[in-house]
Amino acid sequence: MAKSTGRESRQKSAKRADLLEAAQRAMAEHGTAVRLNQVAEHAGLTSGAILYHYPDLQDLLVDANRAGMERFYTDRLAALEGITDPAERLVVTITSGLPTGQDDEEVRLLCALGGAAARNTMYAVLLTALFDRQVAMYQTLLDTGAFQGVFNLAADSLTIARNLVALEDAYGYRIMASHPTLDHGVAAELILDYARLATNHPLPVENR
Amino acid sequence: MAKSTGRESRQKSAKRADLLEAAQRAMAEHGTAVRLNQVAEHAGLTSGAILYHYPDLQDLLVDANRAGMERFYTDRLAALEGITDPAERLVVTITSGLPTGQDDEEVRLLCALGGAAARNTMYAVLLTALFDRQVAMYQTLLDTGAFQGVFNLAADSLTIARNLVALEDAYGYRIMASHPTLDHGVAAELILDYARLATNHPLPVENR
DNA sequence: TTCATCCTTAAATCCAAATTCAGAAAAATT
DNA sequence: AATTTTTCTGAATTTGGATTTAAGGATGAA
Numbered sequence: 001m002a003k004s005t006g007r008e009s010r011q012k013s014a015k016r017a018d019l020l021e022a023a024q025r026a027m028a029e030h031g032t033a034v035r036l037n038q039v040a041e042h043a044g045l046t047s048g049a050i051l052y053h054y055p056d057l058q059d060l061l062v063d064a065n066r067a068g069m070e071r072f073y074t075d076r077l078a079a080l081e082g083i084t085d086p087a088e089r090l091v092v093t094i095t096s097g098l099p100t101g102q103d104d105e106e107v108r109l110l111c112a113l114g115g116a117a118a119r120n121t122m123y124a125v126l127l128t129a130l131f132d133r134q135v136a137m138y139q140t141l142l143d144t145g146a147f148q149g150v151f152n153l154a155a156d157s158l159t160i161a162r163n164l165v166a167l168e169d170a171y172g173y174r175i176m177a178s179h180p181t182l183d184h185g186v187a188a189e190l191i192l193d194y195a196r197l198a199t200n201h202p203l204p205v206e207n208r
Numbered sequence: 209m210a211k212s213t214g215r216e217s218r219q220k221s222a223k224r225a226d227l228l229e230a231a232q233r234a235m236a237e238h239g240t241a242v243r244l245n246q247v248a249e250h251a252g253l254t255s256g257a258i259l260y261h262y263p264d265l266q267d268l269l270v271d272a273n274r275a276g277m278e279r280f281y282t283d284r285l286a287a288l289e290g291i292t293d294p295a296e297r298l299v300v301t302i303t304s305g306l307p308t309g310q311d312d313e314e315v316r317l318l319c320a321l322g323g324a325a326a327r328n329t330m331y332a333v334l335l336t337a338l339f340d341r342q343v344a345m346y347q348t349l350l351d352t353g354a355f356q357g358v359f360n361l362a363a364d365s366l367t368i369a370r371n372l373v374a375l376e377d378a379y380g381y382r383i384m385a386s387h388p389t390l391d392h393g394v395a396a397e398l399i400l401d402y403a404r405l406a407t408n409h410p411l412p413v414e415n416r
Numbered sequence: 417t418t419c420a421t422c423c424t425t426a427a428a429t430c431c432a433a434a435t436t437c438a439g440a441a442a443a444a445t446t
Numbered sequence: 447a448a449t450t451t452t453t454c455t456g457a458a459t460t461t462g463g464a465t466t467t468a469a470g471g472a473t474g475a476a
Binding site for chain 1: 237238239240241310316319320321322323324325326327329331332335336339362363367370371373374375377378379381382384385386387388390398399401402405406
């Protein structure tokens with residue numbers, strides 16, 4: 001029996017992370033109707049090994065999606081690290097919410113989930129929670145900027161925040177569907193156009 | 209052999225419409241991984257009968273989706289029938305683009321498609337075309353209103369039109385996922401809020 | 417009546433996926 | 447090194463439809 005929570009549990013959580021990541025990639029590739037074998041293949045294991053850790057595939061899939069959303073959200077927060085100017089923060093947040101390209105696995109997973117959410121309550125609940133968290137994130141950002149006098153909001157922050165998240169979501173789908181004239185850059189500019197209207201701030205595109 | 213294109217072809221196209229509708233409902237319920245049997249069940253037929261008309265299920269599904277999108281689009285145009293005031297037209301268009309509720313089968317089908325589009329080129333192409341048609345619809349509406357001096361556009365009409373369609377799409381997903389505080393009315397008001405900013409028009413909600 | 421169309425029934429075929437488990441392999445413990 | 451525990455494989459087993467096919471019944475038009 002383990003006496004410490006040291007190496008053993010560290011290995012356990014590492015294995016767990018492996019399985020979650022494999023499940024995420026498998027779902028990104030095959031959708032919510034992903035098979036046990038397909039998860040096993042992505043994990044470099046056999047189906048029996050997956051079952052050893054997760055007797056019920058559905059549990060693994062739900063955990064994988066929760067982890068995927070958590071990562072998506074915390075990555076966005078991390079992108080704001082060290083940036084204090086509200087305008088700059090807004091621009092970075094908008095940029096980090098869009099998929100980098102058609103091959104963005106993180107967003108591909110979210111799209112697959114969104115398609116199933118209308119039929120699957122669990123996925124609907126997860127996505128709703130993610131949406132609300134992102135709205136709260138934007139709302140804080142907008143309120144802070146307004147308080148500092150940087151933004152002059154054209155509507156209440158909840159309305160603007162919801163619309164910003166909604167725009168991100170929708171353009172995420174379009175980018176993943178390889179819209180010929182809507183790539184990451186164009187979509188970001190479209191959202192920024194709304195953000196400028198809503199905040200009465202020129203929101204300069206960061207020059208790097 | 210048929211000598212006229214009369215009754216016989218009328219029956220053919222009626223049968224075809226039946227199959228397409230059955231496929232639409234089956235896909236709305238089971239997603240893009242819908243089974244032949246499930247389509248047959250919705251059609252009140254056996255799988256053999258479906259195969260008699262459509263030897264390849266994929267062909268039927270693609271046709272069904274094309275028909276579904278066509279209907280969605282033409283329904284929106286029809287809702288504008290007889291309305292001449294640009295502001296009123298804009299309000300009606302926004303309203304007609306959102307699902308009536310979680311049980312809206314038309315939108316449920318589109319959501320299922322959107323989730324698969326990141327993995328299925330055919331569905332991606334269809335949805336991209338629908339998006340662009342809707343953008344064009346809004347663009348015409350906006351340009352007309354601007355020309356008449358009713359709207360004072362805060363950005364080029366393409367930008368506004370894209371953002372309006374994007375907002376509709378995103379809130380459609382949220383409504384279908386039963387977001388507890390985002391129903392048809394709230395979503396419409398959120399989009400209208402953007403539309404007011406973008407057109408510099410108060411856009412009164414129609415009172416009925 | 418004849419013919420073509422449409423559809424069902426039922427069997428044949430097929431196969432993919434989940435499940436199970438004995439025991440190998442690896443890792444930890446002593 | 448020996449023992450124990452954990453992890454995983456390999457292969458058989460089971461399961462459960464799902465597609466496919468074809469013979470023929472039903473229907474309505476000619």
